[in-house]
Amino acid sequence: MNLLEVISDGFADVRAHAGRTALQTLGVVLGVASVVGTMGMMAGERAQAMKYWQETGGVLKMMVYPQPATVVRATARQQASRGLTVDDIEAIRARVPGFELIEPSVRRRELVRTARATKTYRVTGTTPGYADLNELIIGEGRFITDSDLTASESVCVLGADRAREFFGTEDALGKQIRIGGNLFRVGGVLRYREFYWNRTDTWNALGWINELIVVPITAMQARDVGAGSRKVDEIGLRLASVEAHTEAAPALKRLLLARHGVEDFRIFDRKDRIAQMEQQGQVYNFTFTACGIISLLVGGIVVANILMASFTERMREVGVRKALGAKGWHIAVQFLVESAIVTGLGGVVGLVLGIGFVHAIASLLDQLAVLTPAMVVAALLSASSVGLFFGFFPAVKAARLDPVVALRYE
């Protein structure tokens, strides 16, 4: 088949102009590598954020906190509102479908006395679902159970840091500590957790888990008096599904507003927050993408420059070849072989370089390196678009060149 022969002649021609081909390839390599690199960094940042959300309860988590009302309480009902109470929990459970977890918690600063120290710590009174909601992992023993709750059991679960603080390397399980004067038995210890946004970050975003002292909410409420005993400091919820969000989120707010008569609470909605983040992220995505595209253009300009620099030589060669009997397609194939090598080689090397760059940045910052099929597609697309622009069009032009004009070209 003659086409193969013509293609192989194209390869011989590329070998003869190795320097020129190498420079053009370098242009494509730089362009593709920067596109892949920026995409990888963007995906990495995003994955890091998603990982954090996932490790702390997922996107379906919602939180309700009490908050001082911003309006003057005018009506009797507004004045009567005590903020979030266990009655709100019952109401939500009864009237807003779509939540699989509804877990109240109460926080108090209490004097904790152990064999080693006596100090004030924050103590959380909550329900069994709290562990599930916050993705707590039990290291030893167990979490608060339903029977603890009904019996107002004097049992506590410690975060890893607290357990070490109170008992050192000794086994904490079954030991007793005194919380606000009452003895509590250690029923479980949570596994140590950490999450750093990047290597230079010294703040453990999951550190709060290690510092937990958890008791049954009933055990804590039993010590309060009157209406106070019904107050909660936080309601954690988890939607049953992403679809449930549409109905449940506004229904939750409506219900609480109706019950309190005033907005003395704040709902923290992760799904909304993520949507918000993604919107903000789009600005960054746009900037990064623009950088990638500019680099790609620069790569293309490198290719174009080299094409221009060798234009005179090429025109004469096309003239000579045509005089010897080359048809348009012979010339076109020769040009296309060159641009295929430039873009193929440039695309692959650029992709590898870009992936390397993403990994290097990720390991430098101790973040996730994310490589998606979309990036490979983007690399191939950008390489072949450069190839099309700077390979295909010159090929067509050269193929159509009038041999007399080409031969005379100086």
Add this chain to the structure above:
Amino acid sequence: MSTPLIELSGLWKTYDTGEVAVDALRGIDLVVERGDYLAIMGPSGSGKSTLMHIIGCLDSPTKGSYRLDGAEVGALSSGRLAELRNRFIGFVFQNFNLLPRASLLRNVELPLLYGGMGGSERTSKALQMLDQVGLADRAKHRPSQLSGGQRQRAAIARALVNEPALLLADEPTGNLDQTTGNEVMDIFDALNGIGQTVIIVTHDPHIAAHAKRIVRIVDGRVATDEARAA
């Protein structure tokens, strides 16, 4: 009587430069028989280059008829013209026009490649051709490693490799000193001696003196057409 190799009648070439139309050729009548040895002469601007381009199928006439080997080529497509150049015509240029980055062998192989000949046959034929012009040992060299005379011999090998009916040379000695120029002309003479049709476009009377017939072009017309006494 056999068909002439080339038969031009009433050939016009008009270049439309936009504002003014320039008539480069104004009615050329010319017949070239097989085995002829023709020198086309004329001052610059006479139209001899245009005539050469049309005879060489690099360009098409505006008006009139050009029969190559009995077939009208005046209105053929560029693809068909390329085939005719490949099969019928071997070009030799003033500045050799060898591809500078390719070896002599690859240069000589090109017409065979475009003619559709396969790899090994092509290489052996090209080598054989280089051997005939005394450059077999230089097959792997690039043109820049050769002298002017050697380059022109390589170009002649390339022109002849496809056994063209017509060898068409444009000032073939223009870039050579007198001695090497004479060597090249000796090759043309010898080729014509074994029946090769040769057309040389030149302004040099000494070169033209090698031909059997001298055609002078003035202002786009054939001014004189005379056979030289042998």
